[in-house]
Amino acid sequence: MPLETPVRVARELADRGYVADRGAVTLIAEADTPAATLEAAVDTLPAAAVKLTADHVRAVQADDPVDDPAAVPPDGADSDDTDDGELADDMGRADDDTETADDDMGRADDDTETVADNDDNESTADDTGSGNGFDAAEAETVGDREPSPPEIDNDVTGDSTGTGAYEEFVTVFRDRYERLSEQLRGRVNHRPADTIGEMTPGSQVAMVGLVNDIRSTASGHWLVELEDTTGTFPALVMKDRELAATVDKLLLDECVAVEGSLSDDAGLIFADDIHFPDVPRTYRPSTADREVQAALISDVHVGSQEFAAEAWERFASWLHTPAAEKIEYLLIAGDMVEGVGVYPDQDEELDIVDIYDQYRAFSERLKSVPGDIEIVMIPGNHDAVRLAEPQPAFNERLREIMSAHDARITGNPSVVTIEGVSVLMYHGVSLDELIAELPDDKASYDDPQEAMYQLLKKRHVAPQYGGKMRLAPEDHDYLVIDEVPDVFHTGHVHKLGWGQYHNVLAVNTGCWQHQTAFQKSVNIDPDVAHAPILDLDTLEMTVRKFV
Numbered sequence: 001m002p003l004e005t006p007v008r009v010a011r012e013l014a015d016r017g018y019v020a021d022r023g024a025v026t027l028i029a030e031a032d033t034p035a036a037t038l039e040a041a042v043d044t045l046p047a048a049a050v051k052l053t054a055d056h057v058r059a060v061q062a063d064d065p066v067d068d069p070a071a072v073p074p075d076g077a078d079s080d081d082t083d084d085g086e087l088a089d090d091m092g093r094a095d096d097d098t099e100t101a102d103d104d105m106g107r108a109d110d111d112t113e114t115v116a117d118n119d120d121n122e123s124t125a126d127d128t129g130s131g132n133g134f135d136a137a138e139a140e141t142v143g144d145r146e147p148s149p150p151e152i153d154n155d156v157t158g159d160s161t162g163t164g165a166y167e168e169f170v171t172v173f174r175d176r177y178e179r180l181s182e183q184l185r186g187r188v189n190h191r192p193a194d195t196i197g198e199m200t201p202g203s204q205v206a207m208v209g210l211v212n213d214i215r216s217t218a219s220g221h222w223l224v225e226l227e228d229t230t231g232t233f234p235a236l237v238m239k240d241r242e243l244a245a246t247v248d249k250l251l252l253d254e255c256v257a258v259e260g261s262l263s264d265d266a267g268l269i270f271a272d273d274i275h276f277p278d279v280p281r282t283y284r285p286s287t288a289d290r291e292v293q294a295a296l297i298s299d300v301h302v303g304s305q306e307f308a309a310e311a312w313e314r315f316a317s318w319l320h321t322p323a324a325e326k327i328e329y330l331l332i333a334g335d336m337v338e339g340v341g342v343y344p345d346q347d348e349e350l351d352i353v354d355i356y357d358q359y360r361a362f363s364e365r366l367k368s369v370p371g372d373i374e375i376v377m378i379p380g381n382h383d384a385v386r387l388a389e390p391q392p393a394f395n396e397r398l399r400e401i402m403s404a405h406d407a408r409i410t411g412n413p414s415v416v417t418i419e420g421v422s423v424l425m426y427h428g429v430s431l432d433e434l435i436a437e438l439p440d441d442k443a444s445y446d447d448p449q450e451a452m453y454q455l456l457k458k459r460h461v462a463p464q465y466g467g468k469m470r471l472a473p474e475d476h477d478y479l480v481i482d483e484v485p486d487v488f489h490t491g492h493v494h495k496l497g498w499g500q501y502h503n504v505l506a507v508n509t510g511c512w513q514h515q516t517a518f519q520k521s522v523n524i525d526p527d528v529a530h531a532p533i534l535d536l537d538t539l540e541m542t543v544r545k546f547v
Contacts, residue, residue, distance in 0.1 A: 006025050006026060006029040006174065006320050006321065008024075009025045009028045009029050009034060009038060010316070010317060010320045010368060010370070011027050011182070011313070011317065011368060012038060013025070013038070013042075013052060013367075014316075014368040016042060017050065017364075017367065017404070018042065018045075018049075018050055018052050018367065019050060019051050019052070019366075019367045019369070019370075019371035019404055019405050020049065020051065020052040020053075020147065020251060020370065021051075021052070021053050021054050021145075021370060021371050021372040022319075022320050022325070022370040022372055022373050023053075023054030023057075023372070023472065024041070024052045024053055024054045024056065024252075024339060024371075025056045025320050025370070026054075027054055027057040027058065027061065028041065028057060029209065029432040031061070037057070037060065037061065040060050041056060041057050041060045044056070044060055050367075050403075051371045051404070051405075051406070052371070053371070060214050064181075064528065081181050092151050094487065107352065108368070113544070124310075127196070129467055145325075145327075145328040145370070145372040145373075146328070147292075147328035147329055147372075147373070147374035148374075148418070148419060149374070149408075150329070150374060150376055150408055150416050150417060150418045151233060151416070151417040151418075152376075152410045152414055152415070152416055152417075153415040153417070154413065154414055154415045154478055155393070155410045155411040155414045156390040156391070156411045156474060156478050156484075157392040157393040157411040157475075158244065158392070160274075160390075160392055160472070160474060161475050162473045162474045162475075163471045163475065163476060164472075168473035168474075169471075169473045171473065171475065172471070172473040172474060172475075172476065172477050173210065173253070173477075174229060175475075175476040175477045175480075176210070176253075176255065176477040176479075176480055177209070177210055177228065177229065177255060178229075178458070179476075179477070179480050179482060180255035180277050180459060180460070180480060181208040181209075181257075183277040183459060184208045184255070184257040184275055184277055185208060185255065185257075187275055188206035188208065188257045188259055188275060189205075189206050189244045190206055190207060190208045190257070191205055191206065191207060192207075192228055192229075192230040192231075193207060193209065193226070193227070193228050193230045193231040193232055193233040194230035194231045195230075195263070196233050196264050196266075196269070197233070197267070198266070199262055199266060199515070200262070200266075201263065201264045201265065201266045202261055202262055202264070203261065203262050204259075204260075204261055205259075205260065205261065205262055205269055206257060206258065206259040206260075206357040207226055207228065207233055207235075207254070207255070207257065207258055207269065208226075208228065208231070208255065208257045209226030209227050209228040209232075209233070209255070209258075210226065210227050210228075210253055210254065210255050210304070211224060211225070211226065211227075211250055211251065211252050211253060211254050211255075211256060212225045212226060212232055212252070213252070213459065214247065214250055214252065217236075219239070220239045221236055221237065221238050221239045222236070222239070222244060222247045222323045223235070223236055223237075223239040223249065223268075223384060224236075224237060224250065224258065224271070226256070226258060233268070233269065234267075234268045234269070235258045235260060235268060235269040235270075235271040236263075236268050236270055236271060237271045237274075238270070243271060243272070243273065243274060246274045247274075248438065248439050248442075249438060249439075249442060249454065249457075250274075251433075251434070251437060251438075251458070251463050251464040252464050252465070253463055253464050253465050254276075254458045254460060254463035255277060255458075255459075255460075255463075256274055256275060256276055257274070257275040257277070257337060258271050258273070258274055258275075259271070259272050259273045259274075260272040272358065276294070276457045276458055276459075277457075277458065277459035277460075278456075278457050278459065279456050279457070279459075279484050279502040279503075279504055280484070280502065280503075280527060281502055283484050283502055283503050283504065284418050284503060285421070285486035285487075285503055285504065285505075285539055286421055286422065286486050287420070287421060287486075287536065287537050287538060287539055288418075288419035288420055288536035288537040289419075289420065289537070290537060291418070291535070291537050292326055292328050292329075292419055292536050292537065292538055293326040293327045293328065293329075293533055293535055293536060294327065294329035294330070294331055294418060294423075294533075294534045295319075295327050295329070295330045295331070295532070295533055295534075296327070296331050296333070296489050296507055296509050296511070296531075296532045296533075296534060297331070297332055297333070297345070297491075297509050297510075297531055297532075298332060298333035298334055298335060298380070298427070298428075298489075298490070298491025298492070298508075298509045298511065299309055299333075299334065299335040299491045299492065299494055299509075299510070299511035299512060299513060300312070300332065300335065300336050300337070300362065300365070300508075300512045300513075301335055301336065301337065301338045301382065301511065301512060301513035302336065302337050302352070302358055302359075302361050302362040302365055303337045303338035303339070303350060303351060303352040303355075303357075303358030303361060303362075304349060304350065304351060304513050304516065305349050305350065305351045306337035306349065306513045306514040306515065306516050307338070307351065307363075307512065307514075308512045308513060308514055308528050308529050308547070311364075311514055311528065311529035311546040312365055312368075312529070312546075313368060313546055314529075314546040315529065315531055315544075315546045316362075316365070316368035316369050317368065317434040318544070318546070319369055319370050319536055320370055325521075327373065327533065328338075328372075328373060328374060329374050329375075329376070329418050329536075330369060330372065330373050330374070330375045331375075331376050331418075331423060331425060331489060332375065332376070332377045332378070333378055333380070333425050333426070333427055333428070333489050333490055333491040333509065334378050334379055334380025334381070334382075334383065334412060334427030334428070334491050334492065335378065335379075335380035335381070335382040335383060335427065335491065335492070335511075335546075336359065336362045336377065336379075336380075336383060337355070337358035337359055337361075337362050337382060337383065337384075338350060338352075338382055338513075339355065339358070339382035339383065339384065340353070340358075341354050342381065342382050343518045344518065345517070345518070346518070349516050349517060349518075350516075351508040356383050356397075356398075356401065359398055359401045359402060360401055362402065363401055363402045363403075363404055363405075366402065366405045366407070367374040367404055367405065368405065369405065371405065371543050374408070374418070375405055375407035375408065376408045376409075376410065376416050376418075376425070377402075377408070377409050377410070378391075378393070378406065378409075378410055378411060378412040378413070378414055378425050378426075378427060379391050379392075379393060379394060379411070379412050379427065380412065380427035380428075380429075380491065380492060381427065381429050381492070384398060385412075386472065387469040387470050388410055388471060388472035389412065389413075389429065389430075389462055389469070389470065389471060389472060389478075389479060390412060390413060390472065390474065390478035390479060391411055391427075392411050393409045393410050393411050394409055410516065411424075411480065412425070412426060412427045412476075413425060413426035413427075413461050413478065415483070415485060418536065419536045419537075421486045421487060421536050422483070422485045422486045422487070423485060423487040423488075423489050424461075424485035424487070424488045424489065425489050425490075426461045426488070426489070426490050426507065427490065427491055427492050428448075428456070428490035428491050428492030428493060429462070429468065429469065429492055429493055430461060430462035430463070430464070430469055431443075431448060431451045431452070431490065431493050431508075432468050432492075432493070433462075433464050433467055433468055433469050434451040434454055434455070435451055435493075436449070436467075437464065438454060442454060445493055445495050445524060446495065446497075447497050448490070448493050448495045448496075448497040448508035449497040449498050449499045449501075449506045449507065449508060450497075450499075451486055452490060452501070452506040452508065453499075453501040453506060455481075455488075456481065456484075456488060456501050456502070456504055456506065457501075459480065459482075460477075460479055460480055460481060461479045461481065462479045470526075484504060485504060486504065486505070486539065487504070487505045487507070487534065487539070488504055488505070488506040488507070489505075489507055489509065490504070490506075490507075490509075491508060491509055491510075491511070492508075493508060493524075494510060494511040494519070494524060494526035494527065495510060495524075495527050496509065496510035496527035496530050496532075496543065497509060497528065498507065498532065498541060504512070505534075505539055505541065507532050507534075507541065509530070509532055510526065510527035510528065510529075510530045510531055511526050511527065512528065513528065514526065516526055526545055529545060529546040529547040530543050530545050530546075531543065531544045531545075531546065532544075532546070
């Protein structure tokens, strides 16, 4: 049999509308008459079944309907003709070169360290090889994956109560303040706004509040107005102090603590320090207790004329090979489809116009992924859910369309725990806001992980309300990062970047869509068809590329 046969088997099954365990694909590929075995397995599946398992193939083989070379496959075709002929000759070959972390990716600063050095990634590439074919000598080691069901937390789906009333916005911002201020009060001696003005001038004070306003004075100093549940109070940051650089990192509506001394009239705080909720430097992430991997991707954009269909099939086919046998999870951080009416003149760039047909096409693409990989998906701003965050997961109609792979579908954001490793999945619309507001060295499209570090520092995935950021008021703020995640996974900006911030791995996973006219008009050059592969037992990461 040609080395590509398992890939061909997987695609043939996907073309017929079935997903398959990799063990099932392996058994069919190793059969004396693979095409006949495939036909027999499919023909004997229950009518409503869409997943082919290794157990079913073994049962078919135990009945020995196809091991006899004289057996006649369906349609009366000769078995010699159906051995490989029924399985297309040109099934695509996975070009899975491993991209290593270079000086610009996952760049370390004083608060970070690189995920893996070049030597580590090169050795990974040597170990995995090309991953394009199937070595019969390894067949016994290739079986069904057995992923544990992921645990989902912080999912708004089914619990959304917001109607958009003013009182609900007050409630959600109050909740934000209470939860983030709790993280700060252990570090400063907080006093409420309504009592600070009554204190003795010159007193040392500290206040925790949401940033209500940032403005410069006529002399070039900065006034930062904080708000808590009792009122507002201003803090003055002198322009010639080192602290002035911190003001550039502030966003409206985020929660910070300011320490300093009261002015002579007790009307403002002369700021000496500004504290963020932040990730403790002592944080140590959890890891899996076995060798197991997860593939992290986002922004598939099926339905676009620029969808990288061939690259996707190379990726899906590679997942059936021994090189990918440790990958038991696939986490997709939003934008399954291109959507309709998302940006100006989008209709001119659509390959599929109907939104439901886009999801049907995405579902078909998903069938190429091994059926024994656990898939978790959250929506993005191109998906058919509300734009305001937090976003509930897809409705029942869309879930039914995408039901073949039995993926876990949850809201944006959600905390997904796999093998004891917590992954904060967030599509990433707020990254646009941070990149527009913060200095280039703190947030840019070329290094999206830098903007992600800022979100971790602020302990909120979308701290600034307004602009491009839409907020749906709920009974509590689903966008607060209460517990430090082990991994922070985003997409949206179509750029690949990763690194560590206080031992939290932050990764933005690029996309599966070539540059659109709209992206060209705003100078976005996307990183297409990369699949970051995360070792859950070490939290080391390599990147496979399929372009």
